[in-house]
Amino acid sequence: MLPFERVTILGTGLIGSSLARAIRNRMPTVRLTGYDRDAAVAARADELGLFDDMADSAGASVCDADLVVFAVPVRAIGAAAEEIAADLPRDAVVSDVGSVKASVLKAMAAAIEGPDRIVPAHPVAGTERSGPDAGFAELFENRWCILTPGAEADARNVERVSEFWRRLGSEVELMEAGHHDMVLAITSHLPHLIAYTIVGTASDIEDVTSSEVIKYSAGGFRDFTRIAASDPTMWRDVFLENKEAVLSTLQRFTEDLTQLQRAIRWDDGDFLFDRFRETRDTRRRVIDAGQDTAAPDFGRDRR
Amino acid sequence: MLPFERVTILGTGLIGSSLARAIRNRMPTVRLTGYDRDAAVAARADELGLFDDMADSAGASVCDADLVVFAVPVRAIGAAAEEIAADLPRDAVVSDVGSVKASVLKAMAAAIEGPDRIVPAHPVAGTERSGPDAGFAELFENRWCILTPGAEADARNVERVSEFWRRLGSEVELMEAGHHDMVLAITSHLPHLIAYTIVGTASDIEDVTSSEVIKYSAGGFRDFTRIAASDPTMWRDVFLENKEAVLSTLQRFTEDLTQLQRAIRWDDGDFLFDRFRETRDTRRRVIDAGQDTAAPDFGRDRR
Ligand SMILES: NC(=O)c1ccc[n+]([C@@H]2O[C@H](COP(=O)([O-])OP(=O)(O)OC[C@H]3O[C@@H](n4cnc5c(N)ncnc54)[C@H](OP(=O)(O)O)[C@@H]3O)[C@@H](O)[C@H]2O)c1
Ligand SMILES: NC(=O)c1ccc[n+]([C@@H]2O[C@H](COP(=O)([O-])OP(=O)(O)OC[C@H]3O[C@@H](n4cnc5c(N)ncnc54)[C@H](OP(=O)(O)O)[C@@H]3O)[C@@H](O)[C@H]2O)c1
Numbered sequence A, B: 001m002l003p004f005e006r007v008t009i010l011g012t013g014l015i016g017s018s019l020a021r022a023i024r025n026r027m028p029t030v031r032l033t034g035y036d037r038d039a040a041v042a043a044r045a046d047e048l049g050l051f052d053d054m055a056d057s058a059g060a061s062v063c064d065a066d067l068v069v070f071a072v073p074v075r076a077i078g079a080a081a082e083e084i085a086a087d088l089p090r091d092a093v094v095s096d097v098g099s100v101k102a103s104v105l106k107a108m109a110a111a112i113e114g115p116d117r118i119v120p121a122h123p124v125a126g127t128e129r130s131g132p133d134a135g136f137a138e139l140f141e142n143r144w145c146i147l148t149p150g151a152e153a154d155a156r157n158v159e160r161v162s163e164f165w166r167r168l169g170s171e172v173e174l175m176e177a178g179h180h181d182m183v184l185a186i187t188s189h190l191p192h193l194i195a196y197t198i199v200g201t202a203s204d205i206e207d208v209t210s211s212e213v214i215k216y217s218a219g220g221f222r223d224f225t226r227i228a229a230s231d232p233t234m235w236r237d238v239f240l241e242n243k244e245a246v247l248s249t250l251q252r253f254t255e256d257l258t259q260l261q262r263a264i265r266w267d268d269g270d271f272l273f274d275r276f277r278e279t280r281d282t283r284r285r286v287i288d289a290g291q292d293t294a295a296p297d298f299g300r301d302r303r
Helices: A014-026 A039-047 A058-062 A074-085 A102-111 A155-167 A177-203 A210-215 A221-227 A232-241 A243-265 A269-288 B014-026 B039-047 B058-062 B074-085 B102-111 B155-167 B177-203 B210-215 B221-227 B232-241 B243-265 B269-288
Strands: A006-010 A031-035 A067-070 A093-096 A121-123 A144-147 A171-174 B006-010 B031-035 B067-070 B093-096 B121-123 B144-147 B171-174
Touching: A006 A014, A006 A058, A014 A031, A014 A039, A031 A039, A031 A058, A058 A074, A067 A074, A067 A155, A074 A102, A074 A232, A093 A102, A093 A155, A102 A177, A121 A155, A144 A155, A155 A171, A177 A210, A177 A221, A177 A232, A177 A243, A177 B177, A177 B210, A177 B221, A177 B243, A177 B269, A210 B177, A210 B269, A221 B177, A221 B221, A221 B269, A232 A243, A232 B269, A243 A269, A243 B177, A243 B243, A269 B177, A269 B210, A269 B221, A269 B232, B006 B014, B006 B058, B014 B031, B014 B039, B031 B039, B031 B058, B058 B074, B067 B074, B067 B155, B074 B102, B074 B232, B093 B102, B093 B155, B102 B177, B121 B155, B144 B155, B155 B171, B177 B210, B177 B221, B177 B232, B177 B243, B232 B243, B243 B269
Parallel strands: A006 A031, A006 A067, A067 A093, A144 A171, B006 B031, B006 B067, B067 B093, B144 B171
Antiparallel strands: A121 A144, B121 B144
């Protein structure tokens, strides 16, 4: 039996459209309804045939749903929840895919009656693209999906949402929302902040032209440009909604960077060597855990 | 006519072995001699059949060469140059592949007679691996190779080394050594320092277990682990030999990071949005310049 039969996705960008495609492939009998407040995005999702119906309003999109998923930037989830609250069927389960969880859980709970049916989710999978054309069905396969239900969530609803993600190929993990935000601050939010910073810094160095930066980017910089090409709205929202965890992680990073800086200044080669050797082990573990491939990616357009 | 006919490579690790493979493919009549001070590495290079001869000593490796290339960590180049100085044929050209150029040029010039024949080179291509098994023939194709000859270098020797790299598939650029070090500080050295730092920080956060860091690394962190898996000896040497440029670039980075940190703390979403939007453009230019592929790499094991 399918965990849900009539799924509505609000926001049909990268994640919303990938979700629609994945549901189509894995649970073809599910009736899919989509809505996007950006008319051009909605039209494109329609053209791509991602949904059975594209609704004209948020309210209309949910009135028949048994699962509603918000796939909009995290700061927009509260408003989107308010928009649908009046039209939401009494027994529909409500979820999302936002990259921050504590504030989003709070925003959904404030707008929607029935805390037993709110089951926030975060698929830890994505790309640096946005919009409906960027999505693809396999995005969630072999990736983790973290659920962060509050204390009042009904265990049956949590199990249904878990089963939903497992059917899409993900491994599901339950976590307290605040802990999720701390974990993601270090594994995702800080890396993005650092990448945005370094790409900005490189554009502002007066002795080096920007065309030199581009030309010689294969030495490491290009990897940061990929991460820093991620959606500005999404990331602005992530940093503002996960402010405390991001700032405290950043503080630790700065301390560690200062220590390496000192070691360089004072020629402490042994300290540098030891630190650099430890990080190799982390890489091996990422590969062993199936979270990356071992192919040497620096030579990525190896022909 | 080939630019060189008898090439000796000292250091048969990632870059030295890639160079040997590339020469074999592109200039098959060149006689190749290798030497590595690490007996296990030398034996492995021999087993792989990368060279016509593996020499037993540095001096013996160069006595018949018309080109000698140091492919050892940058702090080892001075000592390696001293080791071969006495046996070097009078007309042999001397080059290297080191990631830092001003100090290496100085070290080679101090050890070797005849500044007209010293033509330092840096192929801006690499991977996070090391050792002779990690090398591959295509590493230098469509990559830049920067030559940083001093004022006394003979133009004919510079042209021969240029032609050598063009034959291996690289595009060649001439640059003043100090300027090279400034450009690479931002495009390669700072990114590596930052990646090493963040991977270290992640291992030390007390509220997040290291297995959580590994599990959820697909959100951005895994890219940093790849860069931070690079060879510790090589990178220790790079930071110590390019100290000034690295520290001044790092200072700029820290200022920019502090500004973003302030914007997060004070909820300045517009500032964040504007900064994040600018960096997208840099990504587009990296792709247009052929320095990376446009495939959305976050979803890299898309099946
Ligand atoms: N990208 C990733 O790698 C990734 C990974 C995991 C989770 N996530 C999370 O997934 C969510 C969506 O991200 P995305 O990358 O898919 O973004 P996206 O491609 O930019 O798509 C978001 C879409 O939602 C629309 N929208 C905004 N507010 C809305 C509302 N109130 N009602 C209906 N539609 C609305 C946007 O329209 P406008 O243009 O008008 O705003 C846009 O078309 C975010 O919460 C993000 O944190 C992203
Ligand atoms: N890796 C990259 O991405 C990259 C890219 C561009 C340029 N480079 C530059 O290329 C050079 C080599 O790097 P790599 O990645 O190929 O390093 P690697 O794989 O670690 O190989 C270096 C080899 O040189 C040997 N060696 C050290 N000192 C020597 C000496 N005096 N005489 C002979 N052999 C000696 C080492 O042996 P021991 O183990 O005994 O030290 C090791 O086997 C470095 O200068 C680096 O900056 C690297």
